[in-house]
Amino acid sequence: LYIVDFADTSIVITEPYFTFSSIQESMNEILFEEYQFQSVLRINAGSLSAHRYFHENNAELCCIVVDSGFSSTHIVPHCRGRKMKEGICRINVGGKLLTNHLKEIISYRQLHVMDETYVINQVKEDVCYVSQDFYKDMETAQLKGEDNTVMREYVLPDFSSIKKGFCKPREEMNFTGKYKTGEQILRLTNERFAVPEMLFHPSDIGIQEMGIPEALVNSINNMPEEMQPHFYKNIVLTGGNALFPGYRDRVYKEVRALAPVEYQVSVALPQNPVCYPWEGGKLLAENPDFEEMVVTREDYEENGHYVCEEKFDI
């Protein structure tokens, strides 16, 4: 069905921000010389998200994209379709760090899971959430028995009868005494919200960097003054970590507290934060300007890496 003849196709591929020139050159070589694509567009994922956002909100001039993914979180302001390099801020906290941290604390407190990255990743996605009031949730998590609304029990997979781990619903939880059945259970209280809290306060774990709301405000403050209210009005959250329940409300609350009172703050969370840049890429490929943005194979064979360096704004 999907047999693609590379020599006739164009490809849009995303790259991280500020990759080294040696990596960019080898990307060019792989795409043009080994796969022999007809034309190539290498672009940052945030630019595709911004394109998609501007497509929906035609009136807006500026937006700021928060892309929180596996390796790290990037905060990138965009104005009139171009990213603003001076405002790019990178927080070295991503899904990888959150899962590794969760593995460590579970291994210390309950069960040795240091090898089970995939299982704990599933636990993180099923059970963790972003709290709106950190200290209040901490107090609730310390209560015993029924009053502790934060605690959840997670049944680990044993790959014979239980193929995939799941969280037990509250009615079946057993607060006193031990379980008779042979299933392995993880009891999670404060880890549920302390782990995603690292996105907002990396200093909790010792990483001396600003969290997402602070870095957002910092990045906007580095922009020219007349654009700042426009950035506050158009904050877009993308990336896998945006799927945590409560993420958008918490970002809004913190940014509202840090932003000047006369500016309006509005945070947008798309339906599918993970595929949002891809949708942007799809729209871009249908755009009439697309032909001017790509580098064709003939171009590359004539001029080499130089033409890619000039055209691609990475």
Added chain:
Amino acid sequence: MAEKKTTVRSQDPNQRRVLDSATRQRRLTRQLEALEKDNFQDDPHASLPQLVKRLPQFDESNESGKRRKKTRGDHFKQRFRKNFQALLEEEDLSVSEGPNYLTACAEPSKFPQRHFCAVCGFPSNYTCVSCGARYCCVRCLGTHHETRCLKWTV
């Protein structure tokens, strides 16, 4: 009371080893680096019997694919003998203007750091004298001394 646990205070102050701040910092850096690792490993559950037998897929275009395959793997290994650290340092030394990977990193937070108990994860108020780990109550201190305090050297 079945058994009497030895309390921490019964340790002779002269016998307790105290780490200085440089060692504590080194420990912290070690822990943070461990958090960044990529977990490239074989699936620990790969040896378990497959529950659903998957039919082998016969691919007719296998031969043409093999003919086109060029061994580029070695070529790239020759080019990229430098690892990520070395590339980063090279970037640092280069004199190019404008923002780059290193300047884009977020600055330290303006808010004070919050501390959490190393044992249970709740907010902590106290610090272990020997190694600098945080704890919230005497019970957690006991657990910490039994399991982690100074148990390995950096």
